[in-house]
Ligand SMILES: NC(=O)C1=CN([C@@H]2O[C@H](COP(=O)(O)OP(=O)(O)OC[C@H]3O[C@@H](n4cnc5c(N)ncnc54)[C@H](OP(=O)(O)O)[C@@H]3O)[C@@H](O)[C@H]2O)C=CC1
């Protein structure tokens with residue numbers, strides 16, 4: 062099974078290609094390698110600052126005849142400075158222009174907190190305090206729904222929303238979100254959120270499925286998911302890499318995983334996860350590391366009333 066059917070009937074490839082921290086100059090080749098390796102789902106965002114290069118790679122592969130546009134599932138995300146209803150369509154159009162595409166397959170609200178409109182990704186005042194906006198998230202979501210009506214994106218969704226926030230959207234939506242893209246790996250199982258989303262027919266897209274080992278704020282004392290002894294044991298047993306086990310783990314949870322790599326052999330091997338099955342006991346072991354750690358705390362917003370991770374149980 063390489064795709065999962067979304068609540069609107071579209072097929073969503075269960076392994077996507079992450080592009081955060083994929084540097085300029087390197088990301089073009091990485092996306093080309095990913096498409097050659099079989100990835101059809103590419104995860105992008107305005108704030109990753111590389112959509113123009115991701116688009117260059119996608120269009121090169123379309124021009125080469127390796128893929129058609131309709132074979133691809135391209136995702137981007139609305140950044141928090143553009144939550145005001147009238148900013149939503151221009152923000153999507155900007156991403157489309159950068160990607161040099163006519164439509165997206167999926168557009169997500171990246172983060173459930175609104176900032177003031179700005180050219181800065183994270184606008185602050187002279188005291189360094191974030192300048193929040195006051196657009197209601199439902200107004201933003203309604204503007205997202207209009208993008209589907211306009212044919213600019215096939216589906217819409219959310220990212221980093223907690224249970225209450227997902228429910229607020231599902232109860233009020235005209236067009237249901239197809240996914241909630243959240244951090245998920247054995248150190249952050251997000252089980253309650255996953256179960257809740259499943260009950261609403263919303264697929265979890267697991268970001269940082271490998272534990273984001275190269276995050277810029279990592280410290281030498283951090284526990285490294287890819288080095289967990291039990292994970293290495295399971296990988297050895299299946300003659301697979303630890304990364305392949307972590308990606309397969311997400312698929313067997315019913316999630317979609319979006320690992321990032323700019324290293325050709327890893328790009329290829331991370332997609333080679335459809336020829337083995339983790340046993341129930343492997344799955345249980347991967348959910349029993351006894352260590353809880355969120356990598357993307359986005360703590361700059363921790364005092365905002367809409368900060369999603371305060372009452373979330375991992
Ligand atoms: N919605 C949101 O708020 C967020 C979304 N995301 C999305 O999720 C994607 C994945 O998350 P990300 O933080 O990148 O973390 P990942 O868990 O995907 O880890 C990526 C890192 O792991 C390394 N790596 C990849 N494959 C292997 C392998 N087989 N063996 C060993 N190391 C490996 C990569 O190195 P190298 O590249 O050098 O090979 C890179 O440093 C992002 O790229 C982005 O698209 C991420 C964070 C937040």
Ligand SMILES: O=C1CO[C@H](CO)[C@@H](O)[C@@H]1O
Pocket residue numbers: 081106171172357359
């Ligand atoms: O996708 C993301 C990447 O990382 C950022 C933090 O550095 C987040 O703000 C964001 O959600």
